[in-house]
Amino acid sequence: MSDAHRAARREQIAEAALQVLARKGSDTSIAEIVAECGLSAGAIYGNFENKADLARYIAGQLLHRRIGTLDDAVADGAVRTPAEVLRLFMTLRRQPPDLSVLLQFWGEATVDPELKAVLETRATEFRDAVVRALRPWAATQPEDTEPLALRTAEVCMAMVQGYFVNTALFGWMTGAEYLDGAERAFGSPLH
Amino acid sequence: MSDAHRAARREQIAEAALQVLARKGSDTSIAEIVAECGLSAGAIYGNFENKADLARYIAGQLLHRRIGTLDDAVADGAVRTPAEVLRLFMTLRRQPPDLSVLLQFWGEATVDPELKAVLETRATEFRDAVVRALRPWAATQPEDTEPLALRTAEVCMAMVQGYFVNTALFGWMTGAEYLDGAERAFGSPLH
DNA sequence: ACCTGAACACCGTTCAAGT
DNA sequence: ACCTGAACACCGTTCAAGT
Numbered sequence: 146m147s148d149a150h151r152a153a154r155r156e157q158i159a160e161a162a163l164q165v166l167a168r169k170g171s172d173t174s175i176a177e178i179v180a181e182c183g184l185s186a187g188a189i190y191g192n193f194e195n196k197a198d199l200a201r202y203i204a205g206q207l208l209h210r211r212i213g214t215l216d217d218a219v220a221d222g223a224v225r226t227p228a229e230v231l232r233l234f235m236t237l238r239r240q241p242p243d244l245s246v247l248l249q250f251w252g253e254a255t256v257d258p259e260l261k262a263v264l265e266t267r268a269t270e271f272r273d274a275v276v277r278a279l280r281p282w283a284a285t286q287p288e289d290t291e292p293l294a295l296r297t298a299e300v301c302m303a304m305v306q307g308y309f310v311n312t313a314l315f316g317w318m319t320g321a322e323y324l325d326g327a328e329r330a331f332g333s334p335l336h
Numbered sequence: 337m338s339d340a341h342r343a344a345r346r347e348q349i350a351e352a353a354l355q356v357l358a359r360k361g362s363d364t365s366i367a368e369i370v371a372e373c374g375l376s377a378g379a380i381y382g383n384f385e386n387k388a389d390l391a392r393y394i395a396g397q398l399l400h401r402r403i404g405t406l407d408d409a410v411a412d413g414a415v416r417t418p419a420e421v422l423r424l425f426m427t428l429r430r431q432p433p434d435l436s437v438l439l440q441f442w443g444e445a446t447v448d449p450e451l452k453a454v455l456e457t458r459a460t461e462f463r464d465a466v467v468r469a470l471r472p473w474a475a476t477q478p479e480d481t482e483p484l485a486l487r488t489a490e491v492c493m494a495m496v497q498g499y500f501v502n503t504a505l506f507g508w509m510t511g512a513e514y515l516d517g518a519e520r521a522f523g524s525p526l527h
Numbered sequence: 528a529c530c531t532g533a534a535c536a537c538c539g540t541t542c543a544a545g546t
Numbered sequence: 547a548c549c550t551g552a553a554c555a556c557c558g559t560t561c562a563a564g565t
Contacts, residue, residue: 147528154529170447171362175558185531190559227521245446252443255436255504256361268506293520299508300517307498313446315459317490326491329484330418331522338547345548366539376550381540531564538557545550 155192158182159203166203167242170249201263204250207243208267212274214238219278224285227297228324230278234305235320244313272298346383349373350394357394358433361440392454395441398434399458403465405429410469415476418488419515421469425496426511435504463489 161182165173175196179186193199214237219225225233254261275298283294304327311317318326352373356364366387370377384390405428410416416424445452466489474485495518502508509517 150529168447170444172447174556176556186559187531187561188529191529196558248446249443251501251505252440253361255439256359256363261505264505272508296509296513296517297521299502300514300521303498303502303509303514304495304518305498306501307494307496310442310497310501311490311494314442314452314455317463318487318494322487323491323494326487327495327518328522330488330491331519341548365537367537377540378542378550379548382548387539529565531562533560533562535560536558539555541552541554543550543552546548 151192154184154188155202158184158189158192159199159206162199163203163207163242163246166200166246166249170245171253197257197260200250200253201260203246204260205263205267207246208264208271211237211239212267212270215271215274215278219274222281224281225278226282227279227301228328230275230282231301231304231324232320233278234275234301235308235323244309247309248313268302272302275301342383345375345379346393349375349380349383350390350397353390354394354398354433354437357391357437357440361436362444388448388451391441391444392451394437395451396454396458398437399455399462402428402430403458403461406462406465406469410465413472415472416469417473418470418492419519421466421473422492422495422515423511424469425466425492426499426514435500438500439504459493463493466492 158178162173162178165177165181169177175186175189178189178199182189189199193202215234218233218237219230250260250264254264272295276294279294279297279301280290283290283297286293304323308318308320308323311323349369353364353369356368356372360368366377366380369380369390373380380390384393406425409424409428410421441451441455445455463486467485470485470488470492471481474481474488477484495514499509499511499514502514
């Protein structure tokens with residue numbers, strides 16, 4: 146019971162903190178998280194080491210959930226081209242607050258090695274899920290399957306990260322327009 | 337003299353703040369900026385409205401300088417494919433602190449509309465510089481030159497932003513590997 | 528055992544006093 | 547006119563006191 150209670154408390158605090166982070170970013174105060182979750186300052190420090198530890202927990206949870214969603218979507222093992230996997234990746238239902246805090250975590254991770262380590266772990270898991278999604282396609286190509294799937298997965302990750310920046314900040318293109326534009330830019334050069 | 341003095345003071349403060357931001361991120365305190373620039377707290381508030389205004393100034397300056405560098409690099413008007421423009425873009429000399437604070441600004445901009453407006457302005461200027469770089473190539477293609485150059489420039493911007501995230505946080509690929517991978521993923525599908 | 532909330536050192540910002 | 551730095555309200559964090 147105690148373990149379950151503790152896990153529930155952490156989740157209650159993390160959920161409240163996520164809401165405030167999405168509104169206030171790095172201006173988020175413990176007092177506001179306290180107000181949002183209905184507990185006290187002491188309760189937060191009984192469940193997390195400090196504010197940075199709470200942020201790491203939120204980042205880990207946020208990204209962990211997405212990996213399962215992607216894995217489920219490609220569980221059928223169908224042959225999907227990189228463009229099809231990217232299309233799938235970009236349309237995974239994603240609440241707007243998530244994108245905002247994801248960009249906040251990226252920025253903070255450049256100066257916080259412990260947060261960076263959390264993001265690296267999750268990004269690697271994510272990339273491996275993309276490798277699994279791309280493997281059927283890579284097997285149909287003349288190159289060695291594994292290196293091609295890995296490199297292509299890394300390219301897809303980078304392209305999605307760029308798409309997130311664009312979506313959250315500039316709103317220039319839809320996912321479909323991005324993919325069409327990339328195919329046009331990198332597709333057959335003699336077109 | 338007064339205007340020049342004021343501009344120099346702002347630059348002195350901004351340069352010091354940039355150094356501290358690259359080390360401490362959102363933990364950066366006014367006290368640390370004061371120590372770095374050798375002035376006083378009051379001097380900062382005489383030259384900037386507040387901490388957020390100082391951040392906006394730094395973001396604007398940082399990105400403004402880059403646009404000139406890109407424009408200079410493509411001033412010859414040579415025909416460059418999207419891959420060649422991207423290669424150029426990714427190899428513009430860029431001090432490591434710049435990439436860290438750029439990611440920090442992206443994260444903060446998701447919750448700070450005024451900072452977001454500064455980034456949008458600079459991103460549009462940047463995109464227009466990429467349009468100029470791509471126009472000679474776009475003119476050799478069968479589609480309408482302007483829409484193709486614009487959309488391709490947006491795609492290039494997004495891909496570079498994704499490359500920055502990867503470089504700053506994960507270090508998976510060099511720029512050349514990213515481009516090769518993208519050409520392999522989106523190039524002739526029947527290869 | 529866990530939670531509360533007053534207490535503490537430090538934060539961003541202001542402004543009277545200096546030059 | 548511009549700069550200084552003590553002062554103020556508020557921040558993250560702790561911990562004695564409660565249940």
